[in-house]
Amino acid sequence: MSSFSVFRSLVPRLGARYSSHATVRQKTLTDIKKLYKAKEPLAVITAHDYITGRIADSSEKLDIILIGDSLAMVSKGYASTLEIPFDDYYYACKSVLRGVNQKFVIADLPFGSFEASVSQCVESAVKLMKLGKIGSLKVEGGFEHGEQIKRLIEIGIPVTGHIGLKPQQFNAVGGYRVQGRKAQDAANIIKEAEYLRDIGCSMLLLECIPHKVAQYLTEKLDIPTIGIGSGPGTSAQVLVQADLLGMLDSPTAKFVQKYMNFHSEAVNAIDHYVGDVKSGTFPNIETHSYPIKEEEFEAMEKILQQDH
Numbered sequence: 269m270s271s272f273s274v275f276r277s278l279v280p281r282l283g284a285r286y287s288s289h290a291t292v293r294q295k296t297l298t299d300i301k302k303l304y305k306a307k308e309p310l311a312v313i314t315a316h317d318y319i320t321g322r323i324a325d326s327s328e329k330l331d332i333i334l335i336g337d338s339l340a341m342v343s344k345g346y347a348s349t350l351e352i353p354f355d356d357y358y359y360a361c362k363s364v365l366r367g368v369n370q371k372f373v374i375a376d377l378p379f380g381s382f383e384a385s386v387s388q389c390v391e392s393a394v395k396l397m398k399l400g401k402i403g404s405l406k407v408e409g410g411f412e413h414g415e416q417i418k419r420l421i422e423i424g425i426p427v428t429g430h431i432g433l434k435p436q437q438f439n440a441v442g443g444y445r446v447q448g449r450k451a452q453d454a455a456n457i458i459k460e461a462e463y464l465r466d467i468g469c470s471m472l473l474l475e476c477i478p479h480k481v482a483q484y485l486t487e488k489l490d491i492p493t494i495g496i497g498s499g500p501g502t503s504a505q506v507l508v509q510a511d512l513l514g515m516l517d518s519p520t521a522k523f524v525q526k527y528m529n530f531h532s533e534a535v536n537a538i539d540h541y542v543g544d545v546k547s548g549t550f551p552n553i554e555t556h557s558y559p560i561k562e563e564e565f566e567a568m569e570k571i572l573q574q575d576h
């Protein structure tokens with residue numbers, strides 16, 4: 269057997285460790301609506317690449333994966349979501365989607381890919397939808413992007429609205445601040461939510477608004493609300509996966525619940541590995557190495573001697 273075919277014969281075994289070949293049906297908007305109608309609280313997390321896509325897709329209980337443009341800051345290191353080029357976001361979506369088989373997926377329209385015109389918006393949206401596996405596109409904004417949102421819905425793309433704090437517009441509101449604390453601001457958020465519902469949005473993400481306003485809205489609307497930093501009264505909750513797993517060593521917002529400290533566990537694991545390499549306990553001949561038959565090794569030595 270050539271070394272190439274030996275390697276090829278290993279691939280299915282290696283592949284089986286990293287990817288699921290199970291034929292599962294991917295969840296649809298109809299599945300999500302059924303859960304919403306049954307008043308089941310929905311859980312959403314973000315995924316930003318193949319690994320986090322696999323982790324999210326492997327959770328039996330999770331309902332929705334959001335390929336949030338937060339990936340610009342969290343996994344690409346940009347200072348804001350404004351800075352990520354569309355193509356970088358697009359390639360990140362491709363990576364996530366290769367890891368997703370079963371969950372309903374929402375993807376973002378990143379900053380700069382939809383604001384200029386309805387046709388720019390449709391072009392970006394079609395490019396993303398052609399990746400397959402995306403069930404809804406999220407548009408940050410309300411009244412200001414109404415024409416774009418209406419057109420997407422007309423051409424059969426379910427839209428998730430995103431109001432309250434709109435990180436793509438953080439410059440206009442002086443930073444990442446809670447929105448809707450004053451009566452008029454809260455009333456504007458309610459009107460914007462009703463507008464988005466009326467033009468056909470399937471779901472609404474409510475970011476950083478007072479919990480009473482989020483609950484009021486959720487009770488008033490007949491579409492699922494996905495809350496982040498908006499209290500327990502929404503139909504769904506979303507967290508950025510890197511926040512909930514403690515993947516970064518930077519402080520998180522007040523509304524984040526960390527369920528593990530991945531960053532420090534990972535650093536400890538790396539130090540453990542380095543210690544094993546330096547002490548010679550890794551790799552172990554029995555468990556981590558591939559043998560060669562004695563006669564093959566001797567024959568190799570003979571070949572080398574003849575060649576000299």
Ligand code: KIV
Nearest residue numbers: 314336337338496506
């Ligand atoms: O981009 C994102 O991850 C978001 C968060 C609000 C969840 O939209």
